[in-house]
């Protein structure tokens with residue numbers, strides 16, 4: 001990062017609004033992470049948050065997308081009209097970032113978006129926001145945790161407060177992932193109820209912790 005020191009604004013969490021503001025920002029090529037994002041948003045909304053769910057822009061060249069029918073179908077038919085902007089990050093008190101696992105880390109499309117946050121970073125606008133991460137991969141040992149941890153690195157640099165999922169609910173004791181919502185998509189299967197429930201719980205938890213720090217009424 002170049003261009004000067006980060007300036008702490010002192011209070012990026014304004015606390016002047018009634019419900020915690022949660023932004024769920026994600027990349028998805030074939031819909032798995034999108035389904036998890038929606039579940040996380042559902043949990044947050046049920047817990048009383050104002051929620052924005054936004055994919056980041058698709059940046060892959062058409063010839064790469066065309067080689068995968070499911071990818072092409074998602075690009076053509078996904079339900080999102082708006083992509084994530086820096087204003088969404090500035091608006092939010094709590095931020096959930098999601099990505100498919102790509103070679104053990106987050107997708108370049110998400111990273112590309114996050115790499116545009118230098119201006120917000122420099123003004124300290126992301127300090128003290130609450131952050132949590134989730135992912136989908138195709139194999140159990142294919143890098144779920146390394147992806148979540150790599151995303152969390154961004155939160156550390158922003159000065160945000162990382163909210164791990166932990167084993168904070170009995171549902172997570174069986175096959176939950178304490179690092180964050182995770183799904184192993186065998187043969188391109190869509191996220192199952194267990195994974196979606198973990199993501200809902202992650203949305204609830206992010207909202208609860210955000211509310212505690214923002215200090216807004218329930």
Ligand SMILES: Cc1cc2nc3c(=O)[nH]c(=O)nc-3n(C[C@H](O)[C@H](O)[C@H](O)COP(=O)(O)O)c2cc1C
Nearest residue numbers: 028029030031032033100102103104137138139142
């Ligand atoms: C280029 C590429 C790299 C991938 N790398 C991994 C990987 O390292 N580990 C893994 O388990 N799955 C890997 N996958 C599989 C995706 O993470 C998995 O299919 C995911 O569920 C897709 O999520 P989406 O439907 O939201 O795009 C990779 C897929 C692609 C296209």
